[in-house]
Amino acid sequence: MVQSCELGIHSVGVDVSAFNALIGNCKVTKYNLVDVQTEIARISKSLKVFLSNHKTLEFEDRLLKELNVFNNTYFPVPDYKYKVKRKEVNEKIYGEEKEKEFLPIYNRLVEEYKIKLRQDKEDSFLDKWYTQHIREEIQFVFNEIRKIKTVSTKKIISVILSRTIRSCRATTHADLATLLEPITATYYCGKHGKICKPLFSILKWWESYSKDTIKRLIYYDKIRKDTFHTCLTGDSRSVDLIEGLNKINPKFADLISKQKIKGIFSSPPYVGLIDYHEQHAYAYDLFGFERKDELEIGPLFKGQGKEAKQSYIQGLSDVLNNAKKYLVDDYDIVLVANDKYNMYPTIAENAGMQIVDQYKRPVLNRTEKDKGAYSEIIFHLKSK
Ligand SMILES: C[S@@+](CC[C@H](N)C(=O)[O-])C[C@H]1O[C@@H](n2cnc3c(N)ncnc32)[C@H](O)[C@@H]1O
Known part of the structure; x- marks a missing residue:
């Protein structure tokens, strides 16, 4: 959303964690x-x-x-x-x-x-x-x-x-x-x-x-454009973008219904790495937001075993299938993932998509400096 607002492209985000959605929305809000x-x-x-x-x-x-x-x-x-x-x-x-x-x-x-x-x-x-x-x-x-x-x-x-x-x-x-x-x-x-x-x-x-x-905020205010940007709090596997946006910005909902969405940029969770709600437990405690830990895809607490991987593949496939109904026919989907278990070819297949390109992206600046650097892959998917 931040980059699209800079480029003047409307964008809608979805995150199951209410706190992460708040952060996303705060980044693209126009302030006094x-x-x-x-x-x-x-x-x-x-x-x-x-x-x-x-x-x-x-x-x-x-x-x-x-x-x-x-x-x-x-x-x-x-x-x-x-x-x-x-x-x-x-x-x-x-x-x-x-x-x-x-x-x-x-x-x-x-x-x-x-x-x-x-x-x-x-x-x-x-x-x-x-x-x-x-x-x-x-x-x-x-x-x-x-x-x-x-x-x-x-x-x-x-x-x-x-x-x-x-x-x-x-x-x-x-x-x-x-x-x-x-x-x-x-x-x-x-x-x-x-x-x-x-x-x-x-x-x-x-x-x-x-x-x-x-x-x-001062800097961003100078470079941002006047486009629509909203992050909905919801489960990407089932979220109804039109219904969600209708409550917040009906004009944007209308635009999506008529024009459809050209593409998706996402950095999905990866299997068994992070508990996204727990990571910000202090904020949930302080602000009293509702937690939906059980709806997270690939949480750390489920591990990286066979079952966890299967449920991850199912989760990501469901997200892509749900997203498809809002997309134009010639859509582009760009996903950043650390796919060490080679699950993305199956995910793409399950969603009727094909991986048309892959790029490597080194991850160097980590909070825990002693943890080793690694590479992520950026997948470019299109309709089959
Ligand atoms: C790697 S982070 C990316 C966050 C953000 N999109 C960004 O790029 O900064 C993955 C995000 O996926 C969210 N997530 C996990 N399961 C989800 C689900 N079922 N529906 C929507 N979002 C989910 C997590 O809460 C987390 O914020």
Whole structure:
């Protein structure tokens, strides 16, 4: 949708995850940018007032100073990493030893500032994966967002908050994409080669993502065209585009009925890799969107076994067959997939389509830097 809006091509998206659909829609919404900026400034100001009543920032400042001294002594840049590379230091043993050595300093500060680390309950994602103070700040900003009157402003600022809280989960830098256990103490970080700390306030990320979002919105506003773009929340195997769009933008629904759609660009889920709802569990908890995990195609929790693969092939074939009724005869479908099980020839066959071209696309920038790079294939499908 983002690229088609830039090119002046109408587009409709479908995603079964309500939160992902919200993100998609936020990217192509036309905003009152003055209103967005005014609301962000208001919320940032009140967050700072809220923080000034707590000692968290001072605590974090002291902790950072202590860490700085410790890391400069035991993990000098760049010598330490060179030594690890040349195997002159056993990173695991040395890291663990220094982690233990720093803990008393950390505990002393926690005690001194009376920082409450864990929340009293662990029932929801927000209870489990956030330190007590971060949780309070999230709630504070959330309540401020509720006061916003303009719906589009409210939605984009909610996305800024969700991006902020994604960065503030109590996890190590190495496990950002696959959460293991909540951490509430300083730890040896293999990614940065030093002792790192969990977060104690959302302020830094909130400000940095607010700034970044405004910059992007201003830029995009200049290059976008005035075409229709809507992402429907629904299951691609059965979604009725006309019915869905009729409720939101009847003119667009009419256009699709009369003119039909020329093509599809999609990056479908791949078998057994990601649980798309669970990935944004914090947002579902905070905003209270309805979860439809059971409708995801190829979720991680179903694995990559024979049955999972069969159900994936069936799912993708159903999506393409459902999509066909909205397409012109000479349609083009472009799908990005990491097809290591060679399932796409069968999927195309099941949908009465043929693969007319394939392109390789390297995937280099991953959240988890230590996970290897791999290639994806871009399939170009047409009617048989
Ligand atoms: C690889 S992501 C691509 C997201 C987005 N289209 C993009 O390109 O940024 C795959 C998406 O498929 C969605 N999905 C999974 N099962 C679905 C289904 N049955 N119907 C519609 N969307 C589904 C997931 O929620 C996820 O957002």
